[in-house]
Amino acid sequence: MYCPASIDRPARIVQSPDTRARIRRADLRNAGKREDDARTMNTKKDNNRITPFISFLGMALILCIHAVPCRAELYPGLQIHGFLTQGITSTSDNDFFRDSDDTLSFHFTEIGVNASWSVRSDLQLAAQILSRRAGRGSDGAPDLDYGLLDYSPISDLNRRYGVRLGRIKHPLGLYNDTRDVAFTRPGILLPQSIYFDRLRDLLLSSDGVQVYGERITPLGSFTAQLQLGYPQVDKAIEYSFFGFDAPGKMDGNPVFFGRLLYDDPSGRWRLGFTHSGARFDYEATGNDFVSDGFVYLRQYILSAQMHTDDWTFSAEYLRQPTRFRDLGPFLPQRTFPLESYYIQGVYRFAPRWDLVLRYDAIFLDRNDQDGSETTSGPEASSFARDWTIGLGWQPKPNLLFRTEMHMVDGTAWLPAQDNAAPQDQERRWKLFMFQISYRF
């Protein structure tokens, strides 16, 4: 919420008769506007019966238009927000977000609309619908991004303990919770070494339960979140683990995510630790070259962030051992000791402008950083080193333009669905991106 939204916001409890009268007038005004909004939406909906997606788009646009000047609180305790992002991508070699090699790809669109309702001060309901079109891996079909009930029975000035139920975004690193919201990202693409699109479905969210605690102490503030749930994984998870779509079935068990965040008393530093674990059982079909077995993946992430007047420095380090067990001779018993990290500086050199500099590296096997010992593809497919430089301009609080260039050595995080076989991929490639984003 960034616009003067609540000029006529009705206060919940008022003290004087004069104030009560004023609030009643405000209520009537709001009711009138709500009816107008509803009428506009209905007319639009009738004209737009083509596909649910189009009407969803239409609704998002209506909400956008109505959001200027926006009134975030439509009803006491109810807030509606959303965002719309369109990107343009081009690559010197290889493809990113569909066909981008020496051409322009417009196949990157993110649209989200969310509502949150603060039923009581300790009870909140929230949900977000997200449509993400990003190459062949994400087709833009609207999906429930999160939908949860948040109850915090123990809460005072120095602590808040509670539980969340439903579809909950995974607490992972500095950026995962809002990874599809351009305004919360440093740059257009998040560092692919940690927030790789290849494992997106697994890392994004799960249906389950999260317990959390916030504690404010003289030594700083602590936030702990523990989550257990079923992620939204499909056949694509086989691409992530095996590099191909195996004939059998991959069954997910509940995944675990835990994160501890610390904010120091000066307000400048934030440190974090994330741990996650996920086990997937593979069930072979009759004539399968993969046997019944399982993949067990764990993550350990250290995060750090520091702010100065003009700079924000961030760095994260990930260790991700992935164990293959009993999958047969084609996928021998072994552990892939993945290691990755990035370091990033965002320089706010003028009001509304920023410059993003980042070095981002991933090694699928940290003992074989040049890929010379890899058996599962060309050398370059086992690592990626990415230098990024980007520029952001936010002329208004709800409007953001970004452009950036990646100089990449290695193809480890190149989306498999968008590209030819690994041996036909270029080791050194450049990625150019432009993005416009609006939010309300």
Place this chain on the structure above:
Amino acid sequence: MVNAAVPDNAVSKNTIRAIFGVRVRKWSDGSPITVFVLPDNDPLHERFSKSQLNIFPHQLRRAWDRQVYSGTGQAPTEVANEEEMVRQLSETPGSIGYLSEDRVVPELKTLEIE
């Protein structure tokens, strides 16, 4: 500045930062906190963030965005100017905001930051 019904008289710097970051949401007696802020680029908002909260407006905005777009919280209510701030603070029990020194009004309470 807080509404006169707020039970607390003083809070720590870490706590005031957590209140404006919507991380803690109740006063010490369990009554709900309502936060009012001026727009991000308002000079008073900037001054208040830096000198009283020790953080930058963009950090606050990031903290609110993280909650708003992950369904874990709601952003504070933004008011257009200080007159509006005074009105909202007087009318909303348990509310907190800030005013420049020459605007301080007797019906509102001043919260000490320890």
